[in-house]
Amino acid sequence: MIEFHLETRSGVAPYMQLIQQVRRAMRLGLLSEGDQLPTVKEVVAKVAINPNTVLKAYRELEHEGLVSPRPGLGTFVTRTLTDETTAAHGPLRSELQRWLARARAAGLDNESIEALFVTTFHALAEEKT
Amino acid sequence: MIWLTYRQFRTQAIVGAVTLVAAAIALAINGRMIARAWTDSGAANCPATGDCAALTNFAHATDNGRTIVLFILGTALLYLVPPLVGVFWGAPLVARELEAGTHRLVWNQSVTRDRWLAVKLGLLCTASVAFAGILSLIVWWSSYRIDENVLNRLTPLLFGARGVVPIGYAAFAFVLGVAAGILIRRTVPAMAVTLAVYAAAVGAMILWVRAHLLPAKHLTTNLDLSQGIEQLGIGPNGDMRIVAQAHIDGAWILQNQTVTAAGKVFTGPADPTQCGRDVGPKACEDWINTLGLKQRLVYQPASRFWDLQWAEVGVFLVLAALLVAFGFWWLRRRSA
Amino acid sequence: MTAVLETEGLTKRYGRHPGLSDCTLHIPPGRVVGLVGPNGAGKTTLLQLAVGLLTPTAGRIEVLGGQPASGPDQLARVGFVAQDTPTYANLTVADHLRLGAHLNPRWDDEVAQTRIDRLGLDHARPAGKLSGGQRAQLALTLAVAKRPELLVLDEPVASLDPLARREFLQSLMEFTAESGASVILSSHLVADLERVCDFLIVLADSRVLVAGDVDELLATHPRLVGLRRDPEVLPAGATVIQASHTDRQSTLIVRSETPIDDGVWNSERLDLEDLVLAYMAKAAVPAPRRAEMTR
Numbered sequence: 001m002i003e004f005h006l007e008t009r010s011g012v013a014p015y016m017q018l019i020q021q022v023r024r025a026m027r028l029g030l031l032s033e034g035d036q037l038p039t040v041k042e043v044v045a046k047v048a049i050n051p052n053t054v055l056k057a058y059r060e061l062e063h064e065g066l067v068s069p070r071p072g073l074g075t076f077v078t079r080t081l082t083d084e085t086t087a088a089h090g091p092l093r094s095e096l097q098r099w100l101a102r103a104r105a106a107g108l109d110n111e112s113i114e115a116l117f118v119t120t121f122h123a124l125a126e127e128k129t
Numbered sequence: 130m131i132w133l134t135y136r137q138f139r140t141q142a143i144v145g146a147v148t149l150v151a152a153a154i155a156l157a158i159n160g161r162m163i164a165r166a167w168t169d170s171g172a173a174n175c176p177a178t179g180d181c182a183a184l185t186n187f188a189h190a191t192d193n194g195r196t197i198v199l200f201i202l203g204t205a206l207l208y209l210v211p212p213l214v215g216v217f218w219g220a221p222l223v224a225r226e227l228e229a230g231t232h233r234l235v236w237n238q239s240v241t242r243d244r245w246l247a248v249k250l251g252l253l254c255t256a257s258v259a260f261a262g263i264l265s266l267i268v269w270w271s272s273y274r275i276d277e278n279v280l281n282r283l284t285p286l287l288f289g290a291r292g293v294v295p296i297g298y299a300a301f302a303f304v305l306g307v308a309a310g311i312l313i314r315r316t317v318p319a320m321a322v323t324l325a326v327y328a329a330a331v332g333a334m335i336l337w338v339r340a341h342l343l344p345a346k347h348l349t350t351n352l353d354l355s356q357g358i359e360q361l362g363i364g365p366n367g368d369m370r371i372v373a374q375a376h377i378d379g380a381w382i383l384q385n386q387t388v389t390a391a392g393k394v395f396t397g398p399a400d401p402t403q404c405g406r407d408v409g410p411k412a413c414e415d416w417i418n419t420l421g422l423k424q425r426l427v428y429q430p431a432s433r434f435w436d437l438q439w440a441e442v443g444v445f446l447v448l449a450a451l452l453v454a455f456g457f458w459w460l461r462r463r464s465a
Numbered sequence: 466m467t468a469v470l471e472t473e474g475l476t477k478r479y480g481r482h483p484g485l486s487d488c489t490l491h492i493p494p495g496r497v498v499g500l501v502g503p504n505g506a507g508k509t510t511l512l513q514l515a516v517g518l519l520t521p522t523a524g525r526i527e528v529l530g531g532q533p534a535s536g537p538d539q540l541a542r543v544g545f546v547a548q549d550t551p552t553y554a555n556l557t558v559a560d561h562l563r564l565g566a567h568l569n570p571r572w573d574d575e576v577a578q579t580r581i582d583r584l585g586l587d588h589a590r591p592a593g594k595l596s597g598g599q600r601a602q603l604a605l606t607l608a609v610a611k612r613p614e615l616l617v618l619d620e621p622v623a624s625l626d627p628l629a630r631r632e633f634l635q636s637l638m639e640f641t642a643e644s645g646a647s648v649i650l651s652s653h654l655v656a657d658l659e660r661v662c663d664f665l666i667v668l669a670d671s672r673v674l675v676a677g678d679v680d681e682l683l684a685t686h687p688r689l690v691g692l693r694r695d696p697e698v699l700p701a702g703a704t705v706i707q708a709s710h711t712d713r714q715s716t717l718i719v720r721s722e723t724p725i726d727d728g729v730w731n732s733e734r735l736d737l738e739d740l741v742l743a744y745m746a747k748a749a750v751p752a753p754r755r756a757e758m759t760r
Contacts, residue, residue: 006660008656008659008660013680013683013734014660040642041639041642041643044635044638044639044641044642045635045636045638045639045642046635047635047660048631048634048635048637048638048660048661049638049660049661050497050638050641050660050661050662050663051638051641051642052495052496052497052663053663054642
């Protein structure tokens with residue numbers, strides 16, 4: 001079982017934050033197939049958030065095929081996201097470390113590095129969609 | 130709703146009950162002492178034998194320290210209870226809710242505002258009436274021998290503390306307090322207004338209204354100074370005023386005038402040779418007896434005691450009903 | 466389905482002073498409605514009209530299809546937690562629950578007892594000796610245990626510290642999730658309501674500035690940033706709510722039913738607070754001008 005939290009000032013819609021947290025937990029192996037998500041009542045009692053927001057997030061996750069509701073029991077994870085990608089984490093991280101070292105050597109400070117990464121990332125993401 | 134009314138009223142109810150019990154004990158003791166004086170003085174034989182001279186002894190026996198103090202206290206208590214009920218039971222009833230904002234809590238339960246007020250008014254008005262009624266009954270029982278044989282129940286001050294009139298006062302005072310609270314919305318000012326309006330209403334009743342609740346009786350007889358003189362005065366210009374005592378058993382004398390045979394109020398002139406500093410009072414009385422004056426009385430007879438009681442209760446109950454109607458109306462239209 | 470709250474030209478005046486002017490609203494059921502506005506905007510007036518503590522000067526109001534406070538049934542369907550959460554200071558917590566049980570035919574004593582126990586409130590404690598947060602929870606318990614279809618709360622968290630505020634909203638949302646009841650709650654701070662409400666009404670100066678589904682409002686109110694230009698040059702159907710300019714940049718908050726994607730403007734998503742503030746700023750601007758005209 002996982003616990004949700006909410007970042008009010010992030011600019012990301014609350015239901016989207018819940019979806020992201022479920023996906024992240026699945027990627028990190030905290031949630032795998034057959035695990036139950038907290039009930040709507042549990043989430044709202046913990047996070048003080050509108051129940052419709054939780055329902056919306058769960059519906060979206062269901063739509064993505066990541067979870068499915070079992071009437072009277074709750075919402076359960078139907079897939080495992082870890083297997084293919086976790087293996088790739090190690091090599092990618094060391095590549096990224098090398099890239100960061102090069103950026104530093106080129107004289108970029110932390111903020112510039114972050115700005116460069118974020119703009120490139122968003123540009124790529126937009127191209128895809 | 131009944132439970133809530135009881136729960137909120139509990140403290141006041143206990144205070145009321147304690148007062149009532151204490152008064153009952155004191156008045157019971159006093160009642161027994163008066164009863165003993167009644168037999169010991171021989172006045173108990175008066176109704177049977179017609180020998181009522183002993184009544185003087187009875188009056189004497191009861192006119193001592195503790196008996197008369199308790200008698201006066203019991204009567205005073207009956208005057209105090211209605212305004213206190215109005216101030217401490219009536220005025221806070223709604224005002225306290227409005228002041229504390231709890232009306233916003235209680236008016237949003239599944240009970241309409243009308244019903245809320247109806248139950249509270251109904252129960253507590255009954256309690257007020259019962260309180261005054263029981264006290265009046267105890268006072269009556271404790272002091273009826275004095276009332277009937279020594280004093281006059283129609284005397285304005287005694288009349289308001291006997292019979293059913295205290296019940297009317299209590300109902301009126303309680304409802305007045307509630308209405309003042311609804312209108313003013315603050316407890317302490319509502320209490321003050323309740324007290325002032327109550328005092329004014331009862332004062333007006335005693336001073337101006339009561340005598341006219343039933344048409345008064347008139348009686349004109351020959352002036353008889355041998356029964357006693359209430360007032361005899363001679364002015365410097367010879368104008369004169371003479372009032373003989375009125376002797377109508379147990380009546381409430383509203384007006385006692387001496388008039389001439391022509392029906393005009395007698396104002397003299399006095400004959401200086403008969404009535405003056407140099408001549409004795411006897412000569413003056415003899416002279417007055419020759420004038421053919423008459424005594425004109427306006428009065429309420431003793432037999433009307435209960436008629437007057439019910440009439441006065443009726444007036445206050447009508448006032449109370451008007452205040453209740455006003456209270457419901459105002460509470461419905463007023464803004465929260 | 467019957468609207469939770471339906472008003473048409475609803476107006477309330479206190480003497481000559483307007484409390485609420487010409488308010489027309491339609492709130493669908495099952496929502497958590499946030500009523501936001503500065504102090505004195507008319508929030509309490511609207512809520513008290515909805516629960517029947519006030520009667521309108523003009524206009525029409527229907528709550529759950531009935532007249533507010535028109536009878537015991539209507540009262541039973543609507544729960545109300547008034548501002549500053551009034552309770553009887555000398556009555557104990559247990560007395561309050563008994564009051565609720567006696568005065569409400571649909572009272573759910575189990576819910577009430579469970580809530581009080583979970584909050585750790587002492588049943589024998591007089592309500593006057595509870596903390597602000599505890600009193601608010603007691604008032605909420607009373608309103609919740611009568612099983613209302615609509616729960617109305619007037620500034621329920623305004624006087625609470627942050628922890629009590631969070632706890633209160635948690636209980637409130639739990640009730641909503643369990644019962645499916647509709648909720649209307651007011652606050653002068655958007656931040657209090659941001660997480661919990663999915664329908665928003667913004668009031669200022671006794672008037673409704675904007676009302677609608679939160680997601681829809683956010684979707685139709687983008688912030689546009691671009692090179693400085695006249696705000697008149699906008700895609701059709703877009704209304705400017707707020708505009709600010711530097712010497713080379715213009716920032717606009719607009720209302721537009723269709724997404725603005727003309728390559729001229731960079732469109733960003735607003736958060737709820739910015740949206741509310743934009744509307745309030747817009748409402749506040751004409752005020753000095755009006756004052757000048759009357760002079």
